[in-house]
Amino acid sequence: xxxxxxxxxxxxxxxxxxxxxxxxxxxxxxxxxxxxxxxxxxxxxxxxxxxxxxxxxxxxxxxxxxxxxxxxxxxxxxxxxxxxxxxxxxxxxxxxxxxxxxxxxxxxxxxxxxxxxxxxxxxxxxxxxxxxxxxxxxxxxxxxxxxxxxxxxxxxxxxxxxxxxxxxxxxxxxxxxxxxxxxxxxxxxxxxxxxxxxxxxxxxxxxxxxxxxxxxxxxxxxxxxxxxxxxxxxxxxxxxxxxx
Amino acid sequence: xxxxxxxxxxxxxxxxxxxxxxxxxxxxxxxxxxxxxxxxxxxxxxxxxxxxxxxxxxxxxxxxxxxxxxxxxxxxxxxxxxxxxxxxxxxxxxxxxxxxxxxxxxxxxxxxxxxxxxxxxxxxxxxxxxxxxxxxxxxxxxxxxxxxxxxxxxxxxxxxxxxxxxxxxxxxxxxxxxxxxxxxxxxxxxxxxxxxxxxxxxxxxxxxxxxxxxxxxxxxxxxxxxxxxxx
Ligand SMILES: Nc1ncnc2c1ncn2[C@@H]1O[C@H](COP(=O)(O)OP(=O)(O)OP(=O)(O)O)[C@@H](O)[C@H]1O
Ligand SMILES: [Mg+2]
Numbered sequence: 348x349x350x351x352x353x354x355x356x357x358x359x360x361x362x363x364x365x366x367x368x369x370x371x372x373x374x375x376x377x378x379x380x381x382x383x384x385x386x387x388x389x390x391x392x393x394x395x396x397x398x399x400x401x402x403x404x405x406x407x408x409x410x411x412x413x414x415x416x417x418x419x420x421x422x423x424x425x426x427x428x429x430x431x432x433x434x435x436x437x438x439x440x441x442x443x444x445x446x447x448x449x450x451x452x453x454x455x456x457x458x459x460x461x462x463x464x465x466x467x468x469x470x471x472x473x474x475x476x477x478x479x480x481x482x483x484x485x486x487x488x489x490x491x492x493x494x495x496x497x498x499x500x501x502x503x504x505x506x507x508x509x510x511x512x513x514x515x516x517x518x519x520x521x522x523x524x525x526x527x528x529x530x531x532x533x534x535x536x537x538x539x540x541x542x543x544x545x546x547x548x549x550x551x552x553x554x555x556x557x558x559x560x561x562x563x564x565x566x567x568x569x570x571x572x573x574x575x576x577x578x579x580x581x582x583x584x585x586x587x588x589x590x591x
Numbered sequence: 592x593x594x595x596x597x598x599x600x601x602x603x604x605x606x607x608x609x610x611x612x613x614x615x616x617x618x619x620x621x622x623x624x625x626x627x628x629x630x631x632x633x634x635x636x637x638x639x640x641x642x643x644x645x646x647x648x649x650x651x652x653x654x655x656x657x658x659x660x661x662x663x664x665x666x667x668x669x670x671x672x673x674x675x676x677x678x679x680x681x682x683x684x685x686x687x688x689x690x691x692x693x694x695x696x697x698x699x700x701x702x703x704x705x706x707x708x709x710x711x712x713x714x715x716x717x718x719x720x721x722x723x724x725x726x727x728x729x730x731x732x733x734x735x736x737x738x739x740x741x742x743x744x745x746x747x748x749x750x751x752x753x754x755x756x757x758x759x760x761x762x763x764x765x766x767x768x769x770x771x772x773x774x775x776x777x778x779x780x781x782x783x784x785x786x787x788x789x790x791x792x793x794x795x796x797x798x799x800x801x802x803x804x805x806x807x808x809x810x811x812x813x814x815x816x817x818x819x820x821x822x
Contacts, residue, residue, distance in 0.1 A: 397719050417639060424725055432723035438716045442738050442816050452724035455734065486818035497720075504724055 348373055349394065349508060349541075354403030354414065356389055356563075363389040364400060365563035371508070371556075373408075374537040376530075378550040378571075381560035382585065387543045390560065391510050394541070395430045396423050408507060428456075431501030435513040437493045439485040445472070445496055446481040452504045464503070471499040475529050491522025495529055502533075509533070511542040547589055551575055559585070595786060599777050603770050603791055607798065610687075610769035614759045618691055619752055622698025629654050629703035630710060631732075654703075661700035667761050669693050674765040690762045694755060702751050709744035710736060742813040749806040753799050760795075770794060 349371040356364035363386045371377045379387050392398040393405070396418070405412040407429050412418065439448050446468055453464035472478045475495040485493050494514055501509050511530070515523040527549055534540060534553050544550060550557060550571060557574040559567035559582060567574060567582060578586060633654055637647050661669065674689035684692065713736050721731040763772035770791050778787035 395723055397722065420727070424727065427723065427725045430723075432720075434716065434720065434723075436716065438720035440717065440720070440735055442742070444816075451734070452726070455730060456725040484816040484818075486816060500724065 348406070348408065350404075350406040352404040352406075354393065354400050354405065356386075356393065356398065356400040363563050364393070367403065367563075367565055369558055369565050369568060371539070371541050373507075373539045375555040376534040376540045376542060376553050377556040377558060378554035379541065379543045379558045379560060380545075380547075380550060380574075380585075381566075382588075385560045386563040387560050388512050389563075391512050391541060391543050392432075394508070394510055395432045396426050397432070428504070429507040431504055431506035431509040433494070433497050433501050433509065433511045433514050435516050437485075437490070437497040439493055439497055439500070441485050444482050444484055445477075445488070448485065448496060449499045449503045452500065457504065468499065468503060471502055472496075474532075475499060476525075489522060490518050491525045494518065494522075494526050498526075498529055498533075508539045508541060511540065511544070513543050513545065515544070515546060545589070547575075547586070561585075592786065595781060595783055596790065599774075599781075599787065600790055600794075602777065603774050603787075603794055606768060606773040607770045607794055610762070610767055611756065611759050611798070614687075614690055614694060614762060614767070614769065615752075615756050618694035618759075619698055619755055621691070621695035622702055622755075623748075625695060625699030626702035626706045629658065629699060630707040633703070634707055634710060657696075658700045658703055661697050666693070666697055666758055667764065669697060670761055670765050686762075686766045689765055690759070690767055694759065694762075697758075698751060698755055702748060705744050705747045705751070706740070709740040712743050713739050742810075742817075745806070745810055745813060749802070749809075753802050756798055756802065757795055 351367050351369050354364055354367040356362075365386075367390065379390065381387050389398050393400050394407070396412075399418075400414040402415045405414060405426075407426060410422075410425055410429065412422065412426060440451065443451060446465060449468035449471065450459075450461070450464035453459040453467065454461060457464075459467075469478065469481065472480065475498060477492060477495055477499075480488060480492065480496070485496070488496065498509075498514075514530070515526050518526060523546070527546070530540070530542065530549070531553055542549075542554075554571045557567065557569060557571050558565055559574065561581070567579070574582060575586070632647075633651055637643050670689065670693045673693045674684065674686060677683070717735055717739070718731055721735040726734070759769055760771040762769050763775065766772075774787045774791035778784040781787070
């Protein structure tokens, strides 16, 4: 279980997270929605400690982080061990082959043997339908393929939660479908996931919980059916704004 | 004439093997380490402890001064100061060490700017992706950032390296018996300066050409993951 209490993040000229109190249940898919600039990425990146809020409590399973205190390096590494991250522009390591991209963390962070890491990587590649690309470089693959590789890279670390920041926003619809299919499979296998997305169909079909963020505040926290079938005026306006 | 060439070329070449090449290799290796450390210190800011932050700031200031100093004074003058000047205040080096020290510091100053540029050309997203799989600062640096930055830095670093090969001829002025000094000595004896200096020029050119070819292959290897044409 991830739990945030009174989390606050202030950039120089912008209050990005304003007293966030929210829970992300285990083995479920929580989707974060909200307009551009709402603070969705800031919220998600805080869970991986790529962003550092100034105050608040962040509990992830047995690990408790007090943002008002100086965090030790070992604590930061422990939290990152529990959270995998998938970025909008995938950010694979261009100088490493696909196989090396996936085994880099397991070998050098988890200290797995090369054989073990590679066997596991191959299994993951099979799962996302990209077995055979092991010895190619990221620049030789399409965006959709690279994003599926980056999901493998996160999965290879066996994290407790996987965080997705608009994983399909940079993709054409056809490639987006391939990536969403992988996410759907993960959701069905009860992987704990938190997904920021603008894809309403995905939110409606896959999410077990929806969080709606606006101006750095959580404006809605509930089930997809509440969100989509009984929207407040503000949510109604947001949903209408998503269509043309 | 043919005899002169056959007799003196091996001697000049041997001076190259004994002095020019070691001077270049050792100085460049030390200079490169200085460059990387200087670039890293100048691009990072430690958080937290104000005392550490203050000392770090001083160190940065000192390194900026060092880079400025060596980039804005002639190499020949630097060599003279280290070898002929410093003994006045009781600091004495033999000629070879004075050469190594000066060439290393000079190369370090120039290459630190190259390395700094190359490191900052690697996007933040690479750091973030590496941190997100739990890597430490050092792991990110050595496993993700340096290998990519080296590719960017290779052409300008090769320039500095080839420049250094030729700059070691200045070491003749502080009594080091490198190639140029040896060719001067032979010319003084056989009164064939045109021939002697042409020979030494050719030997420098041979060394530099070998390096350029090596650079070409190294660049090709380091760019193996870069897609030149579209798919
Ligand atoms: N490093 C930063 N410095 C200053 N302001 C920032 C920084 N990062 C984000 N912000 C601001 O914080 C606010 C929230 O940004 P965030 O990226 O979290 O929004 P978002 O909900 O993810 O938006 P989008 O849907 O466009 O990705 C924005 O107004 C943004 O301008
Ligand atoms: Mg965002």
